Amino acid sequence: MRKTWSGRRRSRGCGGSVRSSAGTPIPSTRTQRAPTEDPSLRTNFGRLAALGLSFDLQIYPHQMEQAAVLARAFPDVRIILDHAGMPISRTEPSLATWREQMRHLARCPNVACKISGIGAQDHHWTAHSIRPVVLGAIEAFGPDRSMFAGNFPVDSLYSTFSRLYSAFSELTADFSADERARLFSGTATETYRLGSAGRPGPVPSG
Template identity: 40%
Template sequence: MVLNHTGLPWDRSEAGLAHWRKGMKALARLPQVYCKISELGLLNAAWTVASNQRVVQEAVELFGPSRCMFGSNFPVASLRVGFLSQVLGIDKMLQHLTAAERHDIFVNNAISFYRLEPFCRQVQKH
C-alpha cells in the first residue's frame, strides 16, 4: 500500500504535527506500507523548502529511504510550486541521505513497488 501525500500534514501546529506523527508512526510499523512524498498539505502557505523540510525528513526517518517515493502531484501542485522547483526542493531536503538513497526515493522505489521494471527495460531499448 502507498500512503499518498505524505499523510497530509495540513495542521502544522505542534499539536497537529504530533497527531500526524502518531498516525505516521503506526503506518510505518507496517512493512507493506510505503510513503509517497507528494502534496505536502499546505492550504494557505507558499511551497518552500523551509515550510516542508520538517515533515519530509520526518516521513523519511519513519519509513526509511527504502519505503519512500517521490510524487509530484502535478498538475494540482502547480498551484503552489513549479515542477523543477519542487524536485530541486525535495532533493535539497534529502541532502542528509546518500546519493543512492535519494535515487531510490526519486526512481527505484516506484519502479520496484509498481513493478515497472519490464516497462522501463522496454523504454531503454528505444
C-alpha cells in the same frame, strides 16, 4: 451511498474513497462505520494481490490506525499512502500527532509512503516550511519505503516541477547516494512495478 474507484492499468494500482451519491465526501461521525470495516471493500480489497494491483490510500492522520488494521489484514496487498498522510495542520502539536500515527502505520511492511501534494497543503511553501513533513515521512518509513512525487496538475497552482524537485534535493542533500536513489526513483519503480517486465513482485515482509 456509493464507492468510487479508479483503476490505473499502467501503474497496476487503484485507489478508492467513500462519497455520497452527489459525489461529495461523507463527513465522519462517531456512529458511522469506518470504511475499512465495509464488508464489500474488504472482499474486493483481498482480490488485489492476485490481480497484481496495489492500492493508493489518501487519508488523514486520525485515520491511520484504521489503515493499519486493513494493512495487517491483507499483508500481501501493497498500499501506498498518498500525500505523506495529509498533515493539513502544521502546528507542532498536530505534527507530533501526525509523526506518531505515521510511525504506527509504518510498522506494516506492506505500506509505502508517497511524499506528494505539498502545495495543496501549504500554498506558499518553502523548502524550510516543508522540511518537517518531508523528513518526518522519511524518518517513519525509511528511504526504502518512501518516494518523492508530484501532484500535477494541482501542484502547478503553487509551484513548478523544477522547484518542487529542487526542494526535495536540497532537503536530502545529506543522504547517501543509495538513499537518494531510492527516494527519487527506486522505491517508486519497485512499488509500482515499473521495471521492464512489469510483473508483480513480492511484498516486503517485516
